[in-house]
Each structure stands twice: as structure tokens, then as C-alpha cells.
Amino acid sequence: MDVLTLQLRTRLIKAGLQIILLMNLTSYLWPRETALEEIARTSYDFIIVGGGTAGSILANRLTEDGNYQVLLIEAGGDPPLESIYPGTFNYLPNSQYDWNFTTINDGYTAQEHKNKVLELTSGRMLGGSSSLGLHFYNRGNPKDYDTWAHILKDETWNYKNLLPYFKRSESLEDEAILDSHNAIYHGTKGNVGLTKQHNKISHKYLKAFKEAGHNILMDTNGFHTMGYFEPILMIKNGYRQSMAYAYLSPAKNRENLQVLKETEVIKINFEGKKAVGITAVKNDELITIKAKREIIITAGAIKSPHLLMLSGIGPKDHIESHGIPLKANLPVGKNYQDHVSVILAHKLNMKSKFSSADDPHNFPWPIVAGNIALNKVQSYPDYQTINYVIPSDSDAILTLCSTVYSFNDDLCQSLYNLTKDSETLLTKIILSHPKSRGHVLLKNNDYKVSPIIISGFFNHFEDMDNMIEYIQDFIQVSKTKMFEHYNGELVHPNLAECRNIPVDRSAYWKSYILAMMGSNHDFSSTCAMGSVVDGRLKVYGIEGLRVVDASVIPIITSGNTQTAVIAIAEKGADMILEDSRKQY
Numbered sequence: 001m002d003v004l005t006l007q008l009r010t011r012l013i014k015a016g017l018q019i020i021l022l023m024n025l026t027s028y029l030w031p032r033e034t035a036l037e038e039i040a041r042t043s044y045d046f047i048i049v050g051g052g053t054a055g056s057i058l059a060n061r062l063t064e065d066g067n068y069q070v071l072l073i074e075a076g077g078d079p080p081l082e083s084i085y086p087g088t089f090n091y092l093p094n095s096q097y098d099w100n101f102t103t104i105n106d107g108y109t110a111q112e113h114k115n116k117v118l119e120l121t122s123g124r125m126l127g128g129s130s131s132l133g134l135h136f137y138n139r140g141n142p143k144d145y146d147t148w149a150h151i152l153k154d155e156t157w158n159y160k161n162l163l164p165y166f167k168r169s170e171s172l173e174d175e176a177i178l179d180s181h182n183a184i185y186h187g188t189k190g191n192v193g194l195t196k197q198h199n200k201i202s203h204k205y206l207k208a209f210k211e212a213g214h215n216i217l218m219d220t221n222g223f224h225t226m227g228y229f230e231p232i233l234m235i236k237n238g239y240r241q242s243m244a245y246a247y248l249s250p251a252k253n254r255e256n257l258q259v260l261k262e263t264e265v266i267k268i269n270f271e272g273k274k275a276v277g278i279t280a281v282k283n284d285e286l287i288t289i290k291a292k293r294e295i296i297i298t299a300g301a302i303k304s305p306h307l308l309m310l311s312g313i314g315p316k317d318h319i320e321s322h323g324i325p326l327k328a329n330l331p332v333g334k335n336y337q338d339h340v341s342v343i344l345a346h347k348l349n350m351k352s353k354f355s356s357a358d359d360p361h362n363f364p365w366p367i368v369a370g371n372i373a374l375n376k377v378q379s380y381p382d383y384q385t386i387n388y389v390i391p392s393d394s395d396a397i398l399t400l401c402s403t404v405y406s407f408n409d410d411l412c413q414s415l416y417n418l419t420k421d422s423e424t425l426l427t428k429i430i431l432s433h434p435k436s437r438g439h440v441l442l443k444n445n446d447y448k449v450s451p452i453i454i455s456g457f458f459n460h461f462e463d464m465d466n467m468i469e470y471i472q473d474f475i476q477v478s479k480t481k482m483f484e485h486y487n488g489e490l491v492h493p494n495l496a497e498c499r500n501i502p503v504d505r506s507a508y509w510k511s512y513i514l515a516m517m518g519s520n521h522d523f524s525s526t527c528a529m530g531s532v533v534d535g536r537l538k539v540y541g542i543e544g545l546r547v548v549d550a551s552v553i554p555i556i557t558s559g560n561t562q563t564a565v566i567a568i569a570e571k572g573a574d575m576i577l578e579d580s581r582k583q584y
């Protein structure tokens with residue numbers, strides 16, 4: 001297979017999926033759209049802007065007791081078939097279901113990516129990024145949340161106090177975990193169906209990681225969180241558990257929940273310092289809608305700061321330089337955080353074929369993940385690793401490299417040629433606690449123009465030094481018996497940056513890292529708690545306005561961020577209802 005053939009095949013399949021879309025096979029799952037005339041007649045308590053991960057959860061919780069009238073506004077439409085099946089996620093990036101954001105070319109990172117920029121895939125449909133993400137359920141480490149509580153001086157955000165929200169959201173199906181002492185960390189009656197991957201193929205790799213000195217865990221979200229494990233996935237009965245599926249679908253017939261789709265909110269409207277409504281665009285027409293109680297922004301870590309800044313909430317100089325009247329001078333868009341990752345590939349001299357790879361109801365490959373610290377007694381990870389076991393008869397490396405990680409064609413072809421016909425352990429090494437910070441900025445005051453996104457990756461020197469150390473730690477696995485038995489070796493793709501530098505030099509690894517780095521798509525912290533919103537998620541200095549999504553995370557968690565967003569939205573819903581009951 002060559003990369004151009006793969007891209008042609010992907011385009012043809014996407015075209016086929018467009019035809020299937022016309023059959024409306026999945027529309028029965030989602031709330032129907034409310035007519036504009038009905039919206040004009042209705043008086044809303046809450047308007048939720050963004051029907052993504054957090055927005056879907058809030059829409060469900062705020063309409064649960066029937067006391068409040070809620071309008072959910074989503075820029076995208078219903079999730080398509082390829083979002084429903086867990087194994088077809090690679091058809092969603094670069095489509096109409098993706099905002100197709102990119103970083104700017106900083107001339108330093110991402111130089112081996114297409115157009116020398118990072119593609120920041122973000123869901124534009126009901127369920128948002130949970131409708132196209134990679135299903136990992138990893139809360140991170142209790143200390144992540146204890147640090148939030150410490151920063152906010154608000155113990156309600158510590159892990160112990162967030163645990164009931166994690167449990168309330170989950171419906172875990174796994175006998176071994178539920179029969180163990182880890183059961184107290186899990187829920188079985190919540191909205192989000194969870195299953196653990198169990199695959200014999202992973203066991204030989206777990207054995208190798210054990211031999212390399214690591215703990216093997218049954219459950220990384222339980223009592224112990226450090227070591228290697230087979231992950232829990234947001235997949236149940238063969239279906240993706242997006243937040244649209246888990247929370248919106250069960251609420252779709254509630255009379256007090258109304259939904260506007262394909263509608264982009266472009267401005268928050270104020271009376272003095274109180275947010276009272278929104279202006280949105282639907283079919284090129286402007287509409288304004290009011291809310292009696294609150295406007296809740298759940299547009300994600302890129303679009304929430306964009307919308308706030310377009311509405312006059314942001315850094316004074318920046319807002320005024322775009323001719324926007326200032327409403328509140330706050331550090332919106334600053335403090336952007338994401339997990340930077342680096343790809344490694346070990347090829348093993350064995351032939352393999354897995355049936356799971358052809359069934360769209362499954363995640364296609366066995367996964368072995370790890371939360372690892374260099375100091376083996378530390379209970380807080382330095383790096384996370386996600387390892388896909390790719391069978392020898394597969395072109396998955398090409399697919400992942402080109403369509404999911406968006407590296408350039410030459411690099412993907414080189415990686416594929418080096419690994420084809422061998423079973424391959426494709427690894428992401430992810431910095432759990434990046435120190436680098438990026439930025440989301442307005443390009444201009446036109447809502448149609450995407451914001452400027454600066455990833456900031458490796459702008460803190462410690463991140464590079466740490467990444468080099470973590471890679472050296474990880475590759476010790478190639479000295480284990482299993483790897484030696486199968487002549488397991490790390491492959492070195494043909495990278496101009498690394499040419500003529502010996503592999504044992506840190507200069508080699510620095511060049512390798514800059515070439516093979518990418519985003520783990522955990523964008524966060526652009527409207528952080530403690531600087532833009534308070535501990536009750538209210539925007540400082542403005543009444544009636546909250547932000548509830550990945551943008552409020554003060555410091556990125558060491559796990560993937562969707563799980564943190566679920567807890568934030570569950571807790572956010574409780575706080576909104578509590579405050580609302582107090583008002584009347």
C-alpha cells in the first residue's frame with residue numbers, strides 16, 4: 001500500500017458515507033430540531049451554547065426535574081454512522097464533523113506534519129469531540145484534582161469530592177473490576193457505558209512491561225493508578241458512548257429540552273454587566289434569543305474563548321485592538337494547555353492477523369496503556385503511554401500516521417515501509433504535566449474566521465528534557481525477553497532532521513521529538529478556573545454567564561481530558577441547579 005492509494009481509498013469511503021448519510025439511519029437516536037417559530041414563543045431559563053461533551057450532559061441534567069426550560073444550541077448536526085461505530089473514527093477528521101482547526105506554523109514544531117501545522121481535530125456535531133474521540137477512559141491521577149482544589153482554595157474540587165460525579169456518570173461492565181476492591185471507585189448505573197478491553201495479544205506486552213520493572217494494573221481508575229494496563233473504553237454493546245448517545249438521546253423526548261442544530265452562536269448579549277441572551281446564525285439569518293436565568297458556554301477549549309472574546313470578554317488590549325467594546329478584562333485564551341505526544345514504533349519479527357481489526361463495533365487494535373513515573377515509588381505519573389498492537393497484515397500504521405496524526409506523506413510512507421509485514425507496537429509517549437503554554441487569539445472580529453492557535457509546545461525547555469528522558473525509559477522494554485525473542489527493534493523513520501546524528505546522542509532525540517511530535521487533542525484551560533471563571537464556573541465580573549467545558553480546567557490532568565470534562569459538567573449541573581433554587 002502506498003500513502004496516495006490510502007488517501008484515495010479514504011476519500012472514496014467518505015464519499016460513500018455521504019450517500020449513506022442521506023438515508024438518515026441514525027436520526028432516531030437524537031433530539032429533533034425545534035422550529036424557530038416555537039423558539040420565538042418559548043421563554044427559556046437556560047441557554048446552553050454548544051451541544052458537545054459538557055453541553056450534552058448539562059442539557060440532560062438541567063431538564064431532569066422538569067422545572068426548567070432549556071435551549072441547547074449546536075453549530076453542527078447529528079452524529080453520522082461513522083461516529084456511532086467505535087472502529088470508524090478515522091473517517092471523522094477533516095470532514096464536516098470537524099472544525100478543522102490548525103495551529104499556526106511556528107517554524108519549530110510540527111515541521112513533519114502536513115503544511116507544517118498541527119491539525120486540532122474538534123467535533124462539530126451533537127456530542128462534540130466525544131463523538132469523534134478515541135474512547136479512552138482515564139481520569140488521570142487523584143493529585144490532578146487535589147491540585148485544582150489547592151489552586152482554587154476550594155476543596156469541593158478535590159478528587160474525593162469529585163469521585164461521586166465520576167461514579168454517577170458511569171455504567172461500568174467488568175466483572176473482574178466490580179468483584180475487586182476497585183469496585184468502590186466505579187458506578188454501574190450511570191449514563192456512560194464503559195467496558196474494559198480484554199485481549200490475549202496484549203498480555204504478552206504486559207508481561208514485557210512487567211519484566212521491565214513496571215506494575216501491572218487491573219484498573220487505572222481505581223485504588224492504584226500507576227503502571228501498565230488494558231484500558232477501560234467508552235464503548236458498550238459495540239457502540240461509541242459519546243455524550244450525545246449517553247446523555248442527549250435519553251432526554252430527547254423531554255418537552256422542556258429544545259434543540260437548535262446547525263446554528264452558530266456568534267455573540268453573547270448583555271444588559272450592563274448581565275448576560276441576557278445570545279445572537280446566533282442559522283441558514284445565514286441572524287437570530288437573537290433571551291434567557292431568564294443563565295447563558296452557559298460549553299463550546300470547548302477553542303471556541304469558548306473565541307466566543308467570549310468576540311463578545312468583549314478577554315484581555316483589554318487584544319479585545320480593543322479588534323474594535324470590540326470591552327465587557328470584562330480577563331485572561332481569556334491564555335494558559336492554553338494540551339498533552340504533547342511523540343510517536344515511536346517497535347517492530348517484532350512475527351506475523352499476525354486480528355479479527356477485531358475488521359469489526360467496526362470494536363476498537364480495531366489491542367491497546368496497552370501506562371501511567372509511568374521514573375521514580376518507581378512516586379504515585380504521580382511523569383508520562384502516559386498508549387500502545388497499539390498493529391497486526392503484520394495491516395495498513396493501520398499508514399492510516400493512523402496520515403489521517404489521525406496528520407504527518408506528511410513521506411514520513412508516513414517511510415514508517416509504513418519500515419514496519420510492514422511485522423507486528424508493530426505503535427506507541428505514543430505523552431507528557432503528563434507539560435509546562436509549556438499556548439494561546440488562543442482573535443484573528444479579527446469576524447466569527448467566521450477561526451482563531452489563531454499557538455500550541456506553545458516545547459516553549460518550556462523542561463518539556464524537551466523530560467520527553468528525552470521518558471523515551472529513554474520507555475524503550476528499555478526492547479531489552480526484555482519477549483522483545484529479544486521476536487527481535488523487537490525500534491524503527492527510525494527517514495527524517496532529514498536526524499540524518500548524520502548518532503542515535504545515542506540527545507541531539508538525535510531532540511530532532512526526533514520535534515519531528516515525531518503531535519497533539520493528543522486534549523486542548524484545555526483557556527478560560528481557566530481561578531482566572532476567568534470562579535470555582536462555581538461563573539465568569540468573573542459578569543452576571544448570568546458560566547463556562548462549563550475543557551476550557552475551565554486550571555491545570556491539565558494527567559489522563560485524557562474527556563473524563564475530567566464529564567466530572568466538571570456533572571458538578572457544574574449541580575451547582576447551576578443549586579444556585580437557581582436559591583434565587584427564587
Ligand SMILES: Cc1cc2nc3c(=O)[nH]c(=O)nc-3n(C[C@H](O)[C@H](O)[C@H](O)COP(=O)(O)OP(=O)(O)OC[C@H]3O[C@@H](n4cnc5c(N)ncnc54)[C@H](O)[C@@H]3O)c2cc1C
Nearest residue numbers: 050052053054075128129133134135136265300550560562
Ligand atoms: C481526536 C480526539 C480524540 C480524543 N480522544 C480522547 C480519549 O480517547 N479520551 C479522552 O478522555 N479524551 C479524548 N479527547 C479529548 C476530549 O474529547 C475533549 O477533552 C472533550 O470532549 C472536550 O469536551 P468539551 O465539552 O470541552 O468540548 P466539545 O466536546 O468539543 O464540545 C464543544 C461543542 O460546542 C460546539 N460549538 C462550538 N462553538 C459553538 C458556537 N459558537 N455555537 C454553537 N455551538 C458551538 C461544537 O460544535 C461542539 O459540539 C479527544 C479529543 C479529540 C479531538
